[in-house]
Amino acid sequence: MSENLMNSANSQNDEIDIFELLGKIWKGKFSIIVITLAFFALGVLYTIIATPWYSAKARISVPYYKNLEENKKELLVEADMIINKIQSKYIDALKGQPKESAFVEKIAPAKISGTKNNLKDFLDIEVMGKSNDEAIALINQIVKEEQEANSEDVQTRKRNVENKLHNVEIRIKFLQNNIEKLQLQSDQIDTIFMPNKDKEIANLQNTVLPNDKKAYDELINKVIPNLENEMQNIEKELKNPNLNQNNAIILKERLNDLRNRYMSATTTTKQKFEHDLHDSEFVKIPNLLKDKENLVASQTDILNKIDEKSDEIIKLKTQQEILQASLAKQNLSNVVIKDDLIVTNEKPVKPKKLLIVAIVTFLGGVLGVFWVLSKITMQNIKNRIKNNV
Known part of the structure; x- marks a missing residue:
């Protein structure tokens, strides 16, 4: 029972001490206000004299080649390699050294929008400078250095x-020349060789062969029978007893001549006509027709070759267009700033004036309270010493 009464009394004393303490702090409010205002003034002064730093940000593309033939993008350098290089030169190597007019604040892999995944072909860089121009100049300097470092790889690919x-x-030019030659051959077949063959065939079929047949028929049906009749008539006259010697001599010479002509007509001339007719009908005309078929086949073969080479040219021209497009800036690129865009701010990002003033003012208030509490504590200690004495 007595312990509970004592605890209750102690609690009341604590409450009394707290209110008393707050009262004493309130009495020292002017000191707290003075200290807080002093810190506020220091914060404002710092923001006035502190060096303003401007931020410039850019997304940088690594060297790459778009292989349009295989429809894939080939990186000549990974983003991590460039990041490590810039990190080492512009951040790690300058730690502990005074800040220059511009310095690299941060460099990191670019993120895929809306995710935490990194892009392998882009990196983000933030540079702080005493002015936007100095910050931009440092970004351009870094990009130029990387362009020079990777220039040989890009040029080799190019x-x-x-x-x-x-x-x-x-290859296209070679095929085009071949097509021109083949086309010339095709034109010669169309305009020269084929018409000539048609003329030869027509001449044999419509002129030579009919004339030879007519001559042969005339030989068989007219010339030879006429020679036979003449020889028979002369032979009859030679048998005439009243024929004088001179006429007989003339008739015999005439008969010999007719016999020679008859022999020539029935052998040499007849055989020649038969040979010519057979040669024209069964050798020359078939050979000419065969030659014409060969010309048609050659023409077909030439046209097929022209089609094949034309198809190859179409494929090569498609490849040519792809290769030409591969050399375009958007398909073969060194280190560049994406979209040539560097983001800056009109106002400096450092120091953060309002935040600094707020923090310093808050610390001033805390320190003011601490100062008042310290004075109260010291006064209590002095009082206790006097009382004990």
């Missing part, structure tokens, strides 16, 4: 594409 393009162009 030369490879240009060599491919050159070979494709040579």
Whole structure:
């Protein structure tokens, strides 16, 4: 029972002490206000004399090549390699050293929008400068350094594409020349060889063969029978007893001549006509028709070759367009600032004046309270010492 009464009394004493303490703090409010205002003034003064720092941010693309033939993007350098290089040179190497007119505040892999995943082909850089121009200048300097460092790789890739393009162009020109030659052959077949064959065939079928047949028929049906009749008539006259010697001699010479002509007509001339007719009908005309078929086949073969080479040219020209497009700026690029965009602010981002003033003022208030409490504590200690004495 007595312990409960004592605890209750102690609690009442604590409450009395707290109110008393708050009262004493209230009495020292002017000191607290003075200290707080002093710190507020110091904060304002600092924000006035502190060096303003401006921020410049950019997204930087690493060197890459778009292989349009295989529809894929090939990175010539990973973003992490460039990040480590810039981190080492512009951040780690300058730690503990006074800040220059511009310095790299942060460099990191670019994030895929809306995710935590990194982009392998972009990096984000933030530079602080005493002015926007100085911050921008440092970003451009870093980009230029990386461009020079990766220039050889980019140029090598460019030369490879240009060599491919050159070979494709040579092949196209070669095929075009071949097509021109084949087209010339085709035109010659159409305009010269084929018409000539048709003329030869027509001449044999419509002129030579009918004339030879007519001559042969005339030989068989007219010339030879006429010679036979003449020889028979002369032979009859030679048998005439009243024929004088001179006429007989003339008739015999005439008969010999007719016999020679008859022999020539029935052998040499007849055989020649038969040979010519057979040669024209069964050798020359078939051979000419075969030659014409060969010309048609050659023409077909030439046209097929022209079509094949034309198809190859179409494919090569498609490849040529792809290679030409691969050399475009958007498909073969060194280190560049994405969209040529550097984001800056009109006002400095450091120091954060309101935040600094607020924090310093708050610390001043805390320190003022601490100062008053310290004075109260010291006064209590002095009082206790006097009382004990």
